[in-house]
Amino acid sequence: MRGMDLSLNHTQKLRLQRALESLESGTNSNASVTVADTIPVNQEDGVLKGHGTTDLDGEVVATVCGVIERVNKLVYVRTLRARYKPEVGDIIVGRVLEVAPKRWRLEINFSQDAVLMLSSMNLPDGIQRRRTAVDELNMRSIFEENDVICAEVRDFMRDGSLQLQARSQKYGKLERGQMLTVSPYLVKRRKQHFHHLEKYGIDLILGCNGFIWVGEHVETKDNMIEDEPSKPDPKNNKSQISISLEEQEQTYTPLETRQYICRIANAIRVLSTLGFSITVDVIREIVDLSTSKGLDIHDMLGAEFCVLVAEKEAERRR
Amino acid sequence: MVGLSVGEKQFIQGGIAQDLRTDGRKRLTYRPIFIETGVIAQANGSARVKMGQTHVIASVKAELGRPSSSAPDKGKVSIFVDCSATAAPQFEGRGGEEVSMELSAALRQCLLGGKTGAGAGINLSSLSIVDGKVCWDLYIDGLVISMDGNVLDALGAAIKAALSNTGIPKVNIASAATSDEQPEVDVSDEEFLQFDTTAVPVIVTLTKVGRHYIVDATTEEESQMSSAVSVSVNRQGLVCGLTKRGGAGLDPSVILDMISVAKHVSEQLMNKLDSEIAAAEAMEED
Numbered sequence: 001m002r003g004m005d006l007s008l009n010h011t012q013k014l015r016l017q018r019a020l021e022s023l024e025s026g027t028n029s030n031a032s033v034t035v036a037d038t039i040p041v042n043q044e045d046g047v048l049k050g051h052g053t054t055d056l057d058g059e060v061v062a063t064v065c066g067v068i069e070r071v072n073k074l075v076y077v078r079t080l081r082a083r084y085k086p087e088v089g090d091i092i093v094g095r096v097l098e099v100a101p102k103r104w105r106l107e108i109n110f111s112q113d114a115v116l117m118l119s120s121m122n123l124p125d126g127i128q129r130r131r132t133a134v135d136e137l138n139m140r141s142i143f144e145e146n147d148v149i150c151a152e153v154r155d156f157m158r159d160g161s162l163q164l165q166a167r168s169q170k171y172g173k174l175e176r177g178q179m180l181t182v183s184p185y186l187v188k189r190r191k192q193h194f195h196h197l198e199k200y201g202i203d204l205i206l207g208c209n210g211f212i213w214v215g216e217h218v219e220t221k222d223n224m225i226e227d228e229p230s231k232p233d234p235k236n237n238k239s240q241i242s243i244s245l246e247e248q249e250q251t252y253t254p255l256e257t258r259q260y261i262c263r264i265a266n267a268i269r270v271l272s273t274l275g276f277s278i279t280v281d282v283i284r285e286i287v288d289l290s291t292s293k294g295l296d297i298h299d300m301l302g303a304e305f306c307v308l309v310a311e312k313e314a315e316r317r318r
Numbered sequence: 319m320v321g322l323s324v325g326e327k328q329f330i331q332g333g334i335a336q337d338l339r340t341d342g343r344k345r346l347t348y349r350p351i352f353i354e355t356g357v358i359a360q361a362n363g364s365a366r367v368k369m370g371q372t373h374v375i376a377s378v379k380a381e382l383g384r385p386s387s388s389a390p391d392k393g394k395v396s397i398f399v400d401c402s403a404t405a406a407p408q409f410e411g412r413g414g415e416e417v418s419m420e421l422s423a424a425l426r427q428c429l430l431g432g433k434t435g436a437g438a439g440i441n442l443s444s445l446s447i448v449d450g451k452v453c454w455d456l457y458i459d460g461l462v463i464s465m466d467g468n469v470l471d472a473l474g475a476a477i478k479a480a481l482s483n484t485g486i487p488k489v490n491i492a493s494a495a496t497s498d499e500q501p502e503v504d505v506s507d508e509e510f511l512q513f514d515t516t517a518v519p520v521i522v523t524l525t526k527v528g529r530h531y532i533v534d535a536t537t538e539e540e541s542q543m544s545s546a547v548s549v550s551v552n553r554q555g556l557v558c559g560l561t562k563r564g565g566a567g568l569d570p571s572v573i574l575d576m577i578s579v580a581k582h583v584s585e586q587l588m589n590k591l592d593s594e595i596a597a598a599e600a601m602e603e604d
Contacts, residue, residue: 007352095320146321175325178340215329252332262333262342269341297342302350 008303019310023317033062039075050076084110084184084209086162090153091193093179093207094164096143102136104143106151109184109209112161116143116151120165122172148174148213150205169220170194176253177203177215178265182272184210188279195280200260206278214264216253259297263287266300270309285312322538330542334527339539346583348534351475353594355483356602363484363513365598367476369534371466376458376476378484378513382503383455385446393445393453397425399460399473406465420563421460424470428521428550428559429477439519439550439558440481447489452503454486467536470548470561474521479595481518483602485510519552519559520588522580526568531576533583547573549580553588557581 008016033039039060041047049055052064053076062068066079086092094106094114104116118131118139143149150171151164166172187206195204196217205213253261267286271278286309290300299305322330333339343349349370358364361377385392399421401414409417431438445454458480460473488506525535525546532539540546545564552558557577562568568576 007350095323144324147323148326173323173325175323176329178326178329215325251328252335253329255336255338258333258336258338262338262340265340266342297338298344298347301341 008307012303012307016307016310019307019314022314023310031068032066033068033077034065035063037062039068039077041075046073048074050074052077052079081183081185084108086110086153086156086209087189088153088155090189090208091150091205092153092164092209093148093150093174093205093211093213094209095179095211096145096147096149099139099143099145102131104139104149106149106164108162108207109181109211110162112159114151114153114162114164115157116149116164116166120154120163120167122167122169143173148179150174150207150213174205174213174215176218177213177261180212180214180265180268180272182210182212182268182278183275184208186210186272186275186278187212188277190279197260197264197280197284200264201257202260202264204264204280204283206280212268212278214261214268216257216261260287262297263290263300266290266297269301270306273306274310274313276309276313282313285316322541326538327542330539331528334530334532334539334542337530339532341536343534345530345532346579348587348590351590351594353475353479353591353598354601355479355595355598361480362486363480363482365476365479365483365595367472367479369466369468369472369475370536371464372469372472373462373464374469374472374476375461375463376473376480377461378477378480379457379459380484380486381455381457382447382452382505385450385453389442390450391446392442393455395430395440395442395445395456395458397429397458397460397477398422399425399462401462401465404464405462421462421470421473424548424559424561425460425473425477425521427561428474428519428548431558439517439552441514441517444514445486447503448491452489452491465537467538467540468523468534471521471523471534474519474550475591478515478518478520478591479598481513482515482595483599484513486513487511517552519550520584520591521548521550521559522584522587523548524576524580524583526564526566526572526576531579547576547580549577549584551581551584551588555581555585 039053039062041060047060049060052062052066053060054063060075062077064077064079066077069076069078092108094108096104097107097113098105102118105113106116108114118136121142123135124142149166151166152171154163154165157163187208187210189208193206197204201217203215203217264283264287267283268278271282289312295305330340334345337345352368354366356364357366357375358377362380363378364376366375383394399418401409401418403410429439445456447453458477460476462469487510490504492504522533523546524531524533525540525543527539527542543564544566545562545568548561549557550559
């Protein structure tokens with residue numbers, strides 16, 4: 001069912017079906033169309049046929065499966081499981097693919113790679129100045145290949161790819177955590193995408209492109225304040241190879257924080273399997289549900305918990 | 319495979335050191351295993367195994383053949399693995415050959431024993447029909463559809479399930495022929511003998527990351543490994559085969575420790591596989 005790899009026994013299948021049915025009955029099914037359905041339009045003239053529609057024998061017919069949207073005279077069909085559709089101001093999480101002259105190229109689950117210009121990024125010393133050739137040579141000390149970065153969409157370039165900016169302190173490299181990939185349509189645009197869960201000491205960043213970061217909380221330092229201790233010299237990272245195993249073990253994430261990180265990550269995985277929208281409140285509820293049931297972290301990915309989450313969501317929406 | 323940043327690599331290593339991996343598993347916990355038998359109708363036996371995102375299919379075909387002159391009372395088994403291009407883009411065309419050869423060789427070692435056939439997990443004598451003249455040739459094929467680490471264990475489990483699903487047709491030997499001629503054999507279409515799989519071993523792969531071993535590594539965890547040892551253990555707890563992968567060297571005491579850990583894990587894995595195979599066969603009959 002829905003391509004899930006869970007082996008549900010008979011009762012679990014029934015419960016899951018019942019929960020999903022009660023969720024579906026709440027929605028307005030009049031607006032949804034499949035391919036080749038006619039779209040009811042009041043006046044035949046003066047109707048702008050938008051994306052996902054076509055004119056067939058004088059009737060407006062849908063060419064994709066989705067929901068009908070009307071804006072004044074424009075009628076279009078919005079697909080549900082579309083690729084990520086970026087907008088200016090979106091917070092996204094991406095992975096560096098390439099270090100190019102004066103820019104970094106990031107992979108962000110979009111049809112093209114996004115570009116983060118060197119000038120859109122704060123320098124390590126925090127001074128606002130013109131980027132010199134030396135800065136360009138030291139780009140790798142800021143971000144390297146395969147680094148996970150949080151940034152904001154600045155605007156679109158002429159060929160349709162994105163330009164990003166990471167000027168604020170809350171953007172930048174993400175370490176000490178894990179990155180998850182979900183379908184972009186599950187993360188809706190909200191006012192806040194950065195969540196600091198104080199109870200667990202964890203940073204949760206819900207990228208609009210479907211990349212979600214769950215990691216240990218990192219205090220955002222302001223480089224302009226002189227009294228604060230400076231960031232560790234990036235060169236120290238290179239000598240990590242020579243750090244012994246014992247020293248490395250001391251820098252690992254503490255076990256309790258790690259447990260919460262894994263619980264939140266598994267909660268997101270369950271939501272992604274079931275196709276429910278991912279918001280902080282829902283995640284918090286699922287984590288509380290799992291701890292109240294005393295479930296082992298790995299059991300959160302099992303069939304029973306999946307059915308419980310579906311039932312809870314059905315109850316919540318009623 | 320998508321690359322990992324330094325921070326993510328550290329997180330994975332830390333998790334393994336603290337016995338809490340990224341999906342909440344302990345070091346010696348397997349991902350949920352999902353088995354389906356009888357997926358290929360034309361084969362004598364087949365099975366599909368899913369371990370997380372790793373999907374493999376194994377099929378067994380039996381054909382009549384001549385036994386080799388060095389072992390006239392034994393049948394022949396050949397194992398071959400194919401990595402499909404859907405598993406990874408680099409497997410397109412002939413790109414998957416290296417990995418396929420490695421997996422096939424490891425499986426042959428684990429299941430077929432030495433050159434003389436001693437210590438084989440599959441009883442080759444049961445495949446003989448007429449000594450020196452006719453025997454069954456088993457062709458075991460594995461197909462890797464999707465890779466997310468630990469493909470060898472999944473293939474071992476799939477072969478075990480496929481063998482337990484295998485039905486060898488009953489053979490009636492016609493009149494006794496002279497020593498030169500091939501005797502006539504009549505292959506029955508209705509009656510089948512279930513293959514005896516009690517001696518087939520399971521393969522447990524232990525991946526060493528830092529100072530600890532983990533079982534059932536995902537692709538991300540495998541990218542951090544220093545070396546991996548695959549041990550095949552049968553129901554009696556005896557080691558049937560041993561393969562080592564990876565560039566780092568291992569102290570002999572470490573290998574002995576890994577073998578004992580693998581033996582311990584294999585008991586649970588064997589029981590889990592048996593129950594899943596039984597459930598799959600029951601589902602198939604419905």
